[in-house]
Amino acid sequence: MIVLQDISLANKQIGALISRLEKSKDGTIDYLIETDKELEYIKQWTADQKVAIQPFRDARYGIKKKLDGFTKDETQEVLEKQLYVQQKVSEEQTKLKLQQQKEIEAAMIQQQQREEEWYLKKLGFEKQIGETQAEYLAGGDSGKHGTSSTQSVKLQKYTISPFSGDYKDWLRFWNQFTVEVDGSSISEISKFNYLLELVKGKSKDDILGLPHTGDGYKEAKRILQQTYGKDIKVHKALIKELEELPAISNIHRLNDIHDFYNKLSRVVRTLVTMKRLTSAQSLVYTLMDKLGPVREVLVQKDDDWEEWGLEELAENLRKYVERNPLKESGNSGRIDENSRNHPGHTHKNSS
Numbered sequence: 001m002i003v004l005q006d007i008s009l010a011n012k013q014i015g016a017l018i019s020r021l022e023k024s025k026d027g028t029i030d031y032l033i034e035t036d037k038e039l040e041y042i043k044q045w046t047a048d049q050k051v052a053i054q055p056f057r058d059a060r061y062g063i064k065k066k067l068d069g070f071t072k073d074e075t076q077e078v079l080e081k082q083l084y085v086q087q088k089v090s091e092e093q094t095k096l097k098l099q100q101q102k103e104i105e106a107a108m109i110q111q112q113q114r115e116e117e118w119y120l121k122k123l124g125f126e127k128q129i130g131e132t133q134a135e136y137l138a139g140g141d142s143g144k145h146g147t148s149s150t151q152s153v154k155l156q157k158y159t160i161s162p163f164s165g166d167y168k169d170w171l172r173f174w175n176q177f178t179v180e181v182d183g184s185s186i187s188e189i190s191k192f193n194y195l196l197e198l199v200k201g202k203s204k205d206d207i208l209g210l211p212h213t214g215d216g217y218k219e220a221k222r223i224l225q226q227t228y229g230k231d232i233k234v235h236k237a238l239i240k241e242l243e244e245l246p247a248i249s250n251i252h253r254l255n256d257i258h259d260f261y262n263k264l265s266r267v268v269r270t271l272v273t274m275k276r277l278t279s280a281q282s283l284v285y286t287l288m289d290k291l292g293p294v295r296e297v298l299v300q301k302d303d304d305w306e307e308w309g310l311e312e313l314a315e316n317l318r319k320y321v322e323r324n325p326l327k328e329s330g331n332s333g334r335i336d337e338n339s340r341n342h343p344g345h346t347h348k349n350s351s
């Protein structure tokens with residue numbers, strides 16, 4: 001005779017199995033999003049997994065239905081069928097795990113290939129910049145002195161702001177350094193000296209002990225690029241900066257609003273340059289909430305504000321700060337004396 005407790009246990013086990021499968025599916029989706037898989041690919045993968053899990057749900061429903069209808073005279077044959085279903089579920093679970101593992105491994109390989117392709121393109125671009133810069137400097141120098149430009153090129157020392165180890169500042173620094181120093185025709189030892197002058201703090205400590213040779217310079221660049229130049233580190237730092245932007249509580253604190261815009265626009269520009277803006281679009285509603293009373297003014301200008309992305313938000317905020325410039329009196333962060341003419345300000349009647 002069939003023991004109802006065993007069937008009930010089987011029902012709980014398959015329920016727990018479905019829960020684990022859903023958790024595994026959600027974890028894989030988070031990974032695919034983090035690695036910037038295409039949205040259509042993620043949607044299709046999610047739909048496929050839903051179809052793959054559906055038989056387990058159907059099996060659970062069947063077990064539950066049988067469990068409700070069982071009576072004391074249930075036969076051993078019914079129990080064997082349910083145990084068979086449970087065995088098939090276990091086999092399907094193994095297959096699904098193997099499939100998910102293959103998906104993850106394939107995604108990691110594709111991500112690595114994209115990073116390698118990006119890096120090779122970057123090296124080619126840097127080489128092209130260096131050759132162009134060298135030709136330009138060589139031409140200008142030969143016209144004046146008739147000698148090699150290598151001996152006469154002099155860089156302006158303070159045209160590049162130093163890099164202090166902030167991942168968000170890496171692209172700005174490295175692009176400037178590549179054009180103004182690394183792409184010039186001075187010796188690699190001189191380039192190394194400039195590099196040491198233009199990095200501060202830990203980023204300088206990372207390369208300080210290297211020999212002042214051509215190989216030492218190449219190793220210094222490799223260390224800095226590997227430590228600070230990886231897209232994932234820069235991307236996480238940019239997202240964190242957006243998440244940590246302070247909320248605007250007073251529409252008349254123009255300094256806070258301008259500071260909010262400056263940080264937002266800089267991050268958006270960097271994400272666009274990295275082609276990673278799509279992965280940050282979900283923050284647009286959080287940022288609009290942080291704008292508080294400013295948000296209410298912005299949305300009045302566009303009936304389609306609910307469809308804004310980060311670029312549209314930054315552009316509308318730019319127009320707002322241009323219409324509300326900071327005063328030059330040094331009252332940074334204070335309420336503007338002329339703000340009573342600003343929309344939303346309530347006038348008080350004089351007594």
